[in-house]
Amino acid sequence: MADISSNFLGIKSPNPFWLASAPPTDKKINVLRAFEAGWGGVVWKTLGSQVKNVSSRYSAVNYGGHKVMGFNNIELISDRPLDINLLEIEECIKLFPDRAMIVSLMADNDKSSWHDLIKKVEDTGAHGLELNFGCPHGMTERGMGAAVGQDPEIAKMVVEWVMEKATIPVITKLTPNVHSVVPTGKAVVEAGTHALSLINTIQSITGVDLDTLVPNPYVAGKSVFGGYCGPAVKPIALKFLTTIAQNEITKRVPVSGIGGVSTWKDAVEFLLLGASNVQVCTAVMTHGFRIIEDMCDGLNNWMDEKGFNTLEDFIGKSVDTITHWEDLDINYHHIAKINQDKCIHCGLCYIACEDTSHQSINMEYGNPYNKYTIKEEECVGCNLCQLICPVNDCITMEEQRVAPEYLNWVEFQKRGLPLNDH
């Protein structure tokens, strides 16, 4: 059995799965249920400025009959009294001393507010702090949350205040509502943050109610941009994560990966692209804490199959495979192949290729089943047919190199090789 225990800045947890700062971590009863279910740690829902929430708060994007492909919320930071939160944090730490307890913070925009808050939280025995520079709704109008994370100078200043006071590890959570997370990431690393976490939610409108004509979520005839998360945002999170893992300055600190992690597979992908652990929210909000069982089990089995003993054996292993486009090997070529024994003649590959790609699939009329074959000389190897084929391994991409040697775009141009020839 592989060892899936995690050590993040000296904060230990039995597995790399933490619950992100969000509704599931806003009070003792939830957190205890999460720990009982097996979660490795929690980031307690953001404490700080006093707020009042509205009703309703959430909305979702459904797709193809599946609920909650994407999720958004307009809930603010914790609306419970600070002293009750602090008391409950302390109780949870005592009841589950082997789990990680991080507390998310968002103080008013002055040094003393931050210092007071840090002192109170550290007194609970919490293992780390996460600075919420990412919340994209409500708090931003008061100059907090994403308003901080979107401006590297302000973010740097706040981290400097925090580092003056904090005696436990500090994680700075970044907002994706920027063209790049790197400038703020660099600024806060230079200001001394011990780690980064990303991504926070993405500003969004999940949809408009076609009867009321008001976007979701509905609050008395109005709505606001909400923070988008869930499975739909994973690809965006992975991209931002990789830019952090590749930058010379930001890569110096560990990263807690967040954004649409729903299964052990998602978690492994985050770790491969440089996260040291992951944080989960939407997946538990849609299925409950019990999903931790398969997350641990699946991770363990995968590590055993791959021969990885510890998480460190594969953290960041895929980071270097993301390169610049001009470094890609132009001589690599693969083409689609349809396994006729597996083909169910749905024609989806054909119509996609014919209408929207390279007309590389031949249709031979049959009643009722047409036969589909690849026109090898036309296929550019785009993957579209394979992606939409409903049968596993029916369409495979077979390597057919143009030439054996590696050739990139720069060299290609230098040699004056012909264009428009796939």
Add this chain to the structure above:
Amino acid sequence: MSIAPNRLTTEEYQINFSDIHPPFETADAALVEANRCLFCYDAPCIKACPTSINVPKFIKQITTDNIKGSAHTIFLSNIMGAGCSKVCPVEKLCEGSCVFNLMDEAPIAIAKLQRYSTGIAMENSWQFFKRKSSSGKKVAIVGAGPAGLSCAHMLSREGIDVTIFEKESKGGGLMTYGIAAYKVTPQFCEEELNYILAIGGIQVNYNQELGKDFSLTDLQQNFDAVYLAIGVGLARKLDIPGEELLGVEDAISFIYNLRNNDYATIPVGDKVAVIGMGMTAIDAATQAKRLGAKEVTMLYRRTKEEMPCTQHELDIAMLDGCEIKWLVAPKELIGIDGKVNQVICSKMHLGEPDASGRRSPVETGETFLLEVDMVIKAAGQMPFEKLVTDYQLQNKNGKIMLDNEAANLRGVFAGGDAVNGGKEVVDAVQAGKDGAARILQHLGITQ
């Protein structure tokens, strides 16, 4: 042993004749199924449907909450799409060709989804077709069955004034009079008829029989074109001794009575033999059982390989407890006091292929006796050979012969069972569409 009505309680009749393919109870259930559909391109299910309903499209429209569009898609190809969703042998048509079969997955419940959309459309009286202003052309249609109604609807859309002559007192043809009650109720058939006629421009004259109440010549004289959709009707005789005994009935009249009377009033035997293995034989056997017959035995002179009914239909009969005897043909019916009480059965084996391409049954010489008190003959229906021959319509064994939908008499067209000898409702609907298209050309309405 005797033939008697009133064998069951009201509740038992209700249960036995309730809908065998119940609809989706909720929109959510329909959505789950609709979302399974892969939305195939040039889909096999479309090709397998005689009316070429764009199945993937109407299912996709369910998933986008466009039920109006979904029903429109169906009715555009098949104005009896609601009825067909209940009576089509989908296991050999659309659902039988669903690509999921090739993945060993259950096919999409196409019929059930079709019923869902069309049902909502009918409940809400959504009319998708507007009749063009009258062209002044008049067409007579003989028979208000699926072929006649489909043809009438198509013609009326183009502004033709249609008069249908129907020999029964209700429309719908075999949908109304010849199908098992647990598939479709006469009440539904009436609703569907009204839904179709709601387009306007179609007058139905009931209790008007060709050859009795009016002649083909009358129609030729008074209308610009005539469409014959007279179906088939005569039950094929067994031509064996004892066929005239009391207790021997043909399946057509047995089912006809079931469609027109309370179940409790329909007499049925204790021990019933059904001759044949077509869809009508199944409908007769299962309904005899459901009326309270103690034993129902189905006799078929060939093997399961050659049976005309689908496996799905056979399963219904077997689940109802009907006994199936393969390679058995009735040789003679024996009676006491004029009432049938025994069938002398010949054991058969298969010889050379006959005209139908199926191996023909040959007597082995071995016989056995089957105790019965009722025999239902379902050996097929025959076209109205004398009628069409009398009108000098070119025909083959009574089946009207066509050249591009037109009969040999000027202005006379035909379609449906009267031409094909007896196929599915959905085939008749397509025939009606084809006939209408040809008539519109003939009248110079379309090119």
